[in-house]
Amino acid sequence: MGKSERIVLSVIIPVHNVERFLPRLFQSLCRQDLHQVEILFIDDGSTDASGVLLDEVKEYAHFKVKHQHNAGVAAARNLALDMVQGDYICFIDPDDDISEGYIASLRDAALQTKADVLVTDWWECRQDKTVQMSLANSLGASQQLSSESVCRFILQSDLILGSLWAKVFSARLFEGNRFPLQRTCSDFVPCMTAIINAQKIFYVPKIHYLYTVSRGGSLQNSKNERDLSDFVNVHKTVSRLVLQRYPELEPLVRFDLLRSRQQACMSVCTSDAITENRRRSVFRHFSDGLLSFTPFIWKSNYPLKGKMMYIIVASGYGVTQLVMKAKKIIRRKV
Structure with a gap:
């Protein structure tokens, strides 16, 4: 990435003891078009080899690595928010994955629509099956959504979730909107606050986020x-x-x-x-x-x-x- 290149999209990835997932994530990210994109890895005091693996790739173009003492995923995301240079922010969890063209499609849609929030499809990946969740059949021809309609989806269906992933946010929506320092569900209130304050929301089709359900050692258990x-x-x-x-x-x-x-x-x-x-x-x-x-x-x-x-x-x-x-x-x- 050239020194003069404007960063449009900052991707935030908090990392804690996920060494077995990082090689797959690195490969997935390196297959993406990362023009005008920065990838911010925040190592939250990992005690496995996660920190070592991050240091091995910190010189990659577009990758940035920061280590902190273990303070939780909310603190890691807050630190990343203080570092972002992009006009837009995207969140990825390190044990999840993204489809081909995911980052470029979201970056380009942000530039074209000037939206406050972008939402896309997501797939739920379990050991025995993958469930594909898609908004396409619910929206008809229009890809523009209102804040109210997104709230409706979140409250009554699984097509859009009140989680950070499968979305892109204007960075301004996180000004004064930080993650509470708690172990669970620290993303729900900031995510919903951003959506409620959004003026323009668009759906981006043909890409998806792959969410890994209940991995071993996960806080969910x-x-x-x-x-x-x-x-x-x-x-x-x-x-x-x-x-x-x-x-x-x-x-x-x-x-x-x-x-x-x-x-x-x-x-x-x-x-x-x-x-x-x-x-x-x-x-x-x-x-x-x-x-x-x-x-x-x-x-x-x-x-x-x-x-x-x-x-x-x-x-x-x-x-x-x-x-x-x-x-x-x-x-x-x-």
């Missing part, structure tokens, strides 16, 4: 009580942000809040970080009152599988624990 409280609380914060701008979305906001509590209850049953003696009490804290909203959930657009799981969770800890154990056994046998 070891949430403690504080993590689950943070998870539910960020949904409460987002509900207030959405209702201030779009009060007509109240039913969807209520659905999202109920679903977040359902998910917290399910995590209680599977987390290794919560002792058996505490699980029932923590579960009861998050499940309190869910049963009274069963008619509301049943009339919603929640898939039947989700409705049934909601009813199971609302019925109590004992039955939920049995069902979660049965599902785990079935997955092992398949």
Whole structure:
């Protein structure tokens, strides 16, 4: 990258103990067109070989590496925000992947549309299958979206998620909009704040982000009580942000809040970080009152599988624990 080359897109990649994923990510990035792009790797105090691998590629064109003492993914992203030179920001997690042409398509779309936010498709990658999530069939001919429509998608479907990936943001949307220093869900409030404040949002087709589900050692498998409280609380914060701008979305906001509590209850049953003696009490804290909203959930657009799981969770800890154990056994046998 020449000294005079203007940087359009800054790609932020926080890294912590993901050495086995980095070679694939490096190869994927090196296949991309990185003209007018900078790749910012923030090593968050890795104790495996991640830091060494990053130092081996820090001289690559477009790559920049910064090491910090372990402070969490939110702190790593905040440090990167202080470093970005691009007009736009894109986020990639190091254990995920991107399709061919992903970065160039987003960079070019940002230049052409002058959008505040770009969204694209994403694929969910599990060990046994890959699920392709695409907006194309839901948008018709138009590729322009409103902030309200994106909020609707996030609150009621999986086509767009309230996560940083599969999106590009104008850098100005993160001025004074930083990541809270918590272990889980630190991206939801800043992401939704950026979307709510966006004036122009466009969908970019024919590319996709590949999200890796529940890798071994992932925080998703070891949430403690504080993590689950943070998870539910960020949904409460987002509900207030959405209702201030779009009060007509109240039913969807209520659905999202109920679903977040359902998910917290399910995590209680599977987390290794919560002792058996505490699980029932923590579960009861998050499940309190869910049963009274069963008619509301049943009339919603929640898939039947989700409705049934909601009813199971609302019925109590004992039955939920049995069902979660049965599902785990079935997955092992398949």
